Amino acid sequence: MTLHIRTDDLSGAATRQLIGSHLAGMYDTSPADSVHALGIDELQDPAITVWSAWDGEDLVGIGALHQPDATRGELKSMRVADDFRGTGAGRAILRHIVDEAKTRGIETLWLETGSEDFFAPARALYASEGFTECGPFGRYLPDPNSTFMTRTL
Incomplete structure (x- = not known):
């Protein structure tokens, strides 16, 4: 698989369907x-950049990366299509976003993901890339169904 990651304007049918x-x-x-997942309209906020990863067509x-200010970023809407799970695509997208955050001068990244067993692979991916569990941040409140994580860049 040859992965090409690019900024996405959210106008394509495939992207809209995956969201x-x-x-x-x-x-x-x-x-x-x-x-806390975002829909198309919310992802079009100027403070959010969305990337899509492609293998050919x-x-x-x-x-996505939400950047509320100059030094903080939040990962949003991380999703790999079912046919590509387990291929390393999620890790590649995550690393792309981390690299972009560093380029922008972001000092800390944050994320919220689920606490249910379904989200265990996502939590493991984030932990393997240096994210550690933390308390709620920003507008989030404590929630037994949420796991909050952060990473200093």
């Missing part, structure tokens, strides 16, 4: 008040 699948999966897996996955 829709991501949202549906989050609502199927977690209580509604514990779902196939959409492999997406990831």
Whole structure:
């Protein structure tokens, strides 16, 4: 697989479908008040950059960076298409976002993911890339269905 990661304007059908699948999966897996995934409209916020990863014509996955200020960033909407899970695509997208955050001068990255067993692979990926568990940050409140993580860059 040859992965090409590029900024995505969210206008393509494949990207929109993956985001829709991501949202549906989050609502199927977690209580509604514990779902913090963003939809298309929310991802179009000027403070958010979305990247998509492609293998030829196939959409492999997406990831986003919300930058609320000059020194902090939050990972959002990390999702690998089902056919590409276990290929290293998620790690490649994550590393791309971390590299971009460093280029932008971001000093700390944060993320929220689920605490349910379904999210164990995501938590393991983040931990293997230097993220450690922390308390809620920003607008998040304590939630037994959420795991919060951070990494200093």
